[in-house]
Structures are given as C-alpha cells and as structure tokens.
Amino acid sequence: MQELLSKLVKKNIVITKEGKVADYIPELDKAKKDALGICILDNDGNIYTAGDWETKFTIQSISKIVTLMLAILDNGEEYVFSKVGMEPSGDPFNSIRKLETSSRKKPYNPMINAGAIAVASMIKGKDAREKFNRVLDFFKKVTEDDSLDVNYKIYCGESETGNKNRAMGYFLKNDGIIEGNVEDALEVYFKQCSIEVNAYTLAKLGLFLANNGRTSSGEQIITQKIATIVKTLMVTCGMYDLSGEIAVRVGIPCKSGVGGGIVGVVPGKLGIGVYGPSLDKKGNSIGGIHILEDLSKELKLSIF
Numbered sequence: 459m460q461e462l463l464s465k466l467v468k469k470n471i472v473i474t475k476e477g478k479v480a481d482y483i484p485e486l487d488k489a490k491k492d493a494l495g496i497c498i499l500d501n502d503g504n505i506y507t508a509g510d511w512e513t514k515f516t517i518q519s520i521s522k523i524v525t526l527m528l529a530i531l532d533n534g535e536e537y538v539f540s541k542v543g544m545e546p547s548g549d550p551f552n553s554i555r556k557l558e559t560s561s562r563k564k565p566y567n568p569m570i571n572a573g574a575i576a577v578a579s580m581i582k583g584k585d586a587r588e589k590f591n592r593v594l595d596f597f598k599k600v601t602e603d604d605s606l607d608v609n610y611k612i613y614c615g616e617s618e619t620g621n622k623n624r625a626m627g628y629f630l631k632n633d634g635i636i637e638g639n640v641e642d643a644l645e646v647y648f649k650q651c652s653i654e655v656n657a658y659t660l661a662k663l664g665l666f667l668a669n670n671g672r673t674s675s676g677e678q679i680i681t682q683k684i685a686t687i688v689k690t691l692m693v694t695c696g697m698y699d700l701s702g703e704i705a706v707r708v709g710i711p712c713k714s715g716v717g718g719g720i721v722g723v724v725p726g727k728l729g730i731g732v733y734g735p736s737l738d739k740k741g742n743s744i745g746g747i748h749i750l751e752d753l754s755k756e757l758k759l760s761i762f
C-alpha cells in the first residue's frame with residue numbers, strides 16, 4: 459500500500475499544473491501549487507502516507523459535513539431537513555440563484571454554501587463564540603485531536619471578503635430559513651471553514667464515518683443513521699457539480715474543500731485524506747481526484 463501511494467502521488471503531480479490554487483480568499487493563494495499528499499487509515503490501526511500528507515491547510519467546505527452532524531445532533535433530522543434540502547443543485551458551490559427560484563426557498567443541500575450557512579445557524583449556543591466552540595470541540599472529539607484550531611489570518615480574510623456568503627445569509631434570514639442571528643451564523647461558517655487540518659486529520663474524519671460514527675477508540679458519537687445521511691449526501695453533493703462524475707469515476711463518498719483537501723470514506727474499511735491545493739474549475743483538488751480515481755481502480759474501492 460505504502461508503495462502504491464508513493465507511486466500515485468508521483469504520477470499525479472504532473473496533473474496539478476492543469477489546475478489553479480484558489481485565490482478568492484486572501485492567503486489561500488500562498489499554497490504550493492504542486493503539493494500533493496495522501497493519508498489512509500484502516501481499522502487495524504495502520505497508517506499509510508505519501509507526499510505532502512503533513513502539510514497544514516484550511517478545511518474549507520469539508521467542514522460542512524462536521525457541522526451537519528452536529529446540527530442534526532442538536533436539532534434532529536426532521537428540523538434540519540425542513541430548512542435545507544437533500545438534492546444536488548447542479549450549480550457551483552457558491553451559487554445564489556436557486557435561493558429565489560426553488561419552490562420552498564430552501565437551499566438545495568447542506569454541501570453548497572447557502573445550505574451550510576443555514577446549517578451553521580442551527581448549531582446551539584448563546585452566541586457565535588459558544589456555537590463555534592461547540593463545533594470545534596465536536597470536531598476534536600471526532601478526530602481525537604485536541605490541537606485543532608482556526609487559522610485566524612484566513613478567518614479574517616474570509617470574513618472581510620465573503621460578501622456573497624453574507625448576501626446568502628441575509629437572503630436566508632429574509633425567507634425564514636435562518637431563525638437566529640445572521641451574523642452569528644456567518645461567523646460560525648467562516649470560522650469552521652478556517653480550521654486547520656492535514657491529510658491525517660481528514661483520514662481520521664473519514665474513518666469515523668466509515669465506522670458509522672465511532673471513533674478509533676470506540677466511542678459512538680453520532681448515530682448510524684446520521685452517519686448514513688452524511689455519507690449519502692457526500693456521494694450526491696459532496697464534490698459540488700462534479701458529484702455525479704466522481705460517483706462514476708471514484709465511487710466512494712467524498713467531500714472536497716477549496717483549501718485543496720478531500721476526505722474519502724470506504725464504508726467499514728478506510729478513511730482517506732488527500733491534499734492538493736491545485737483546483738479544477740469546479741473547486742475540487744485536481745491531483746486529489748486523480749489519486750482517488752487511481753486508488754479506487756487499483757484497490758476496487760467503488761461501493762457501486
């Protein structure tokens with residue numbers, strides 16, 4: 459396995475030339491375009507790594523699965539999905555247009571920005587600080603990593619430039635999707651996106667879902683039902699408007715972020731974390747997708 463990963467990283471570094479590092483959020487453009495790394499964890503405690511698996515980057519949209527789990531724990535499935543849909547939108551992750559045109563005004567799903575901002579508004583807590591600390595504590599528990607924290611430079615950059623996300627927040631408030639304070643929801647959202655991780659952290663998150671919500675030390679933190687919901691939404695919506703193609707090419711639940719991370723879940727078996735900040739046009743790690751595709755073929759990982 460170790461050998462295979464090194465081979466796949468080496469092979470796919472070439473493709474990183476074809477993508478572009480995200481630059482619409484200040485600081486993200488500082489990432490090394492040809493960085494590429496992977497970490498895989500299994501249930502026997504093995505850890506396989508290659509390339510830039512230790513490099514830190516911000517989790518960005520992958521945080522949407524973390525807040526979704528906590529929001530369902532806090533409010534129940536029925537409430538959460540009364541405010542956010544379960545359908546792929548077919549639009550880019552930051553699109554605003556369907557908020558006005560969809561029949562029930564709900565964002566299409568929790569993996570696009572509008573849906574995730576609505577989900578952030580559902581996290582319990584008296585103010586933004588308490589809400590976000592609950593998200594961070596929950597993420598620490600899931601990954602069994604107490605050192606997780608926010609990259610404050612990136613958080614400030616996101617908060618200062620996130621005007622479209624802010625617009626979506628106010629739109630959602632206007633339509634009654636957000637019931638609480640909009641600025642609190644946005645602060646939680648910008649902070650959750652700015653949590654620093656590496657490919658190992660993502661592999662831990664992936665293994666947690668692969669084991670239906672159980673940590674490596676055996677603690678059941680969410681119900682199997684919640685884990686199933688999250689994994690299913692990862693398949694249908696996790697890679698934005700490329701999710702269908704990824705289901706065909708890779709065939710495992712995946713979630714990407716514009717920081718260059720992808721988390722992959724092989725149910726019952728593996729947690730996979732990938733890092734490659736060079737992105738395709740849809741905002742997914744271009745090298746990451748190719749590594750996952752090769753890996754899936756080599757190890758026959760597709761769940762279909």
Ligand code: GLN
Pocket residue numbers: 517518519520551552571616623651714715716717741
């Ligand atoms: N923080 C980013 C944003 O709101 C997250 C997007 C992403 O990773 N796709 O645009």
